[in-house]
Amino acid sequence: MNIIIIGDGKVGYTIAEHLEKEEHDITIIDNNEEALKKADDNLDVMCIKGNGARKSVLLEAGIEMADILIAVTSRDEMNMVCCLMAKKICDVRTVARIRDPEYYEEFSDLQQNVGIDVVINPEYAAALEIANILQFPSAMNVEPFFGGRVRMVEFKVKKDDMLDGLKLYQLGGKWPENTLVLAVEREQKAYIPGGDFEFQAGDRLFVMGHIKSLVEMFRMMHRYVQKVHSVMIAGGGRTSYYLAKIIERLNISVKIIEISAKKCWRLSEDLPQAMIIEGDATDRDLLETENIDDVDAFITMTGRDEENLITAMYAVDRGVDKVIAMTTRVNLPSVINKLGLDSVVSPKLITASYIIGYVRGMQNSAGSIVESLYKIMDGKAEIISFIANDAKRVLNIPLRELKLKKEVLIACIQHGSKTIVPHGNERIQEGDKVLIVTKEDTLILSLNDIIA
């Protein structure tokens, strides 16, 4: 596909980096020469210096041939004008990043009147992701699939855990039904485990299952963490506002610490139920007087990565059950995980992966059957969703009898309103949605490709 990206910041670059690997023709427009130079040196893309809202620049970038335009500059208004101008020139799909809550509230107007097909708000998306994690605090990360009917949780095997030293087939009778180990990350390498796979302490597991079975699984491992009732948030920015809004509905009490008096006043106006505290979140005395030891979860969301990470580590040290840190950098997570922080959320990365997912979804309508794609472990493995049409080689055969390729796994089947985490006796039927797990080097373009 022909893709135009306006704005070569962290988000624009990350999107280009991923889509370039998938053989799309990408053009990046930005006014900043230095940012463009980096993209030009490292990626196989075309770079154009200029204002992406100008017709001549868009024409130079080949807007008439483009399938999709992604506006991710730092300014909302700029992104809107880019999309508006692009739509005036020709019929192209548009995606824009809109961060200001005031615009974001008029979501549908943006779609109808400004001509933005997809609006993404990084802060809101990050807040949603954090809310997801808070609802399932036992795991490091949680990802819902099929509208939340099944979830994939991520957790680490600890020393002397039930799993330590166990082989996968030995789990058979012990683990709750409807759970499936999708992938394991060990020493930066991805594994799709077979029956002989032996778990070790330090492995990061990705397990799929229904929520009840997952809860039971954590209980069996004595690692179940109670539902979160109280949350302390360091920093009172936009993400904090969205998060507070979302989790208030879940009956979780919220305490926000913010240094700027002005912001505190606004927050207290907008969030009448939350407790707003004016003060420095890096100040240990303040955290102690506000009872950091008693909260169920502590989230750092100030504007500075360093403060977020250090404060989060302090909270881990104090024994808070669930600590989540937000970062603006996109390439840090694996380093941070080593430091003992398990849950790290990056709004920019979330934005990028959301847009990448959307582009892939478009490809689907362009002919291929991939419905959406979700990358795990920095892209070392991926979860692809297919609709089982024309998949003659797999339809109506019990899964046990299918000879799958190496390192390919059927993770989940949605049949009508039922979702099944398969164990061998199930069959894929016409029209089912199927989740497939593979490693990055195995190319799977249709459901038929999973057969060896």
Place this chain on the structure above:
Amino acid sequence: MNNRLIAHLIGKILMVESIFMVPALIVSFIYREDETLVFLASIGATLIVGFLMSRIKIKKKKLSARDGMLIVSFSWILISVFGALPAYLSGSIPHFIDALFESISGFTTTGSTILTDVEVLPKSILFWRSLTHWFGGMGVLVFSLLLLPSMNGQTLQIMRAESPGPSTSKLVPKIKDIAKILYSIYAVMTAVVIVALMLAGMPLYDSIIHAVGAAGTGGFSCKNLSVAYYESTTIDVILSIAMLAFGINFSLYFMALTGKWKEIWKNEELRAFLACVAGAVFFITLDIIKQTGGILPALRYSLFQVATIVSTTGYATADFNLWPTFSKMILLALMFVGSCAGSTAGGLKQIRLVIMGKALSRSARQVSHPRSVISIKTEGKTLDNNIVMSIGIFCVLYVILIGGAALLVSLDNYDIETSFTAVLATVSNIGPGIGFVGPMGNFSIFSDFSKLVLSFCMLAGRLEIFPLLVLFQRTTWKKA
């Protein structure tokens, strides 16, 4: 530095070179020459060495800018060494340094020769010699990009280092597509020239030799008298136009294909190029009218000579050694200038001089208005001061290279004209210079040492100095 990946990629490029030799093998077969075995041996040697190098396992895929430069320098050196094999093994050029000089002269599209009598050489050897022009012109590595399975985005570093001119503008997002577009345009234009030359009465073999020579702006001929042998005005005119056409930036042809005529007309480099050619032809015609005895022959010879020098090809229809000094000075100036960036030609490139001219006029204006802020623009876009500076540095390096090499070549004790233009003609990848190395002379008079110096000059000129400079940096050879 990623040594393994560098070796691996160079190995693959050598394998591609062995494919280049196949047409020459076919020619030797057609003419039933004894060189068939020689070519089989050369192809085999190149293929085996390339294959062994490409078997090296890669650990990291990351390629830095410096690695890209090293790949370009080393592969050009190795390609030239292996390219010298057919002439050396067949005994056509028994001395290896001579064979290497000829091979480098071919790949860099210089066209300087050490041969005094080319007509006695086997047809297949001459064919290979000319074919090196064609691949060297557009770029051996760019061609490899076409054949090799997808390499990552960093291969742009390689392409940049190899394609002439200060900046490689991307026509389409993917490098592979760019390489395809460029080579398609190149191949079609070459085919057109072959057909035109045949229609003008040249035999097929000669047309191919001269067409690929003009396409790569190289200049090897299969006749001792070069193009003068055919004594045909039509052929002269066809080749003049062809040489000029291959001196124009290829992205302009792509624009023409996509219908962007307005932008082509506004292209400053093209305008400068055409103005340069028109001015030179006009003055030389006036200057030589007495010698040739008529305006039409004067126009014919001046057009051909200007085209051959400005496009850095090096064919000859007249011995400009015998022309008035004014005409020789104009040609000497054209030897520095060369053609457009993004073409197959050598020289400093018109665009650099256009930008330098603008920088000079800015400095002149700033003498009277020291605090004035003046931006330098080309094609309607403001140029970063760093780019202007790097172009200035390149021009200075060019002059330093010529001066230094001329000093070394002067050890052979020929006259200043010969020593200086021999270096200039090799650095600018033209071929003939003035004096003993003029259009009717050749480079066999020089010592082995001078030949090596001139070989280096050809490579430096073709790769635009910087990639070779990396070889001489001490940090390149240190770890970390």
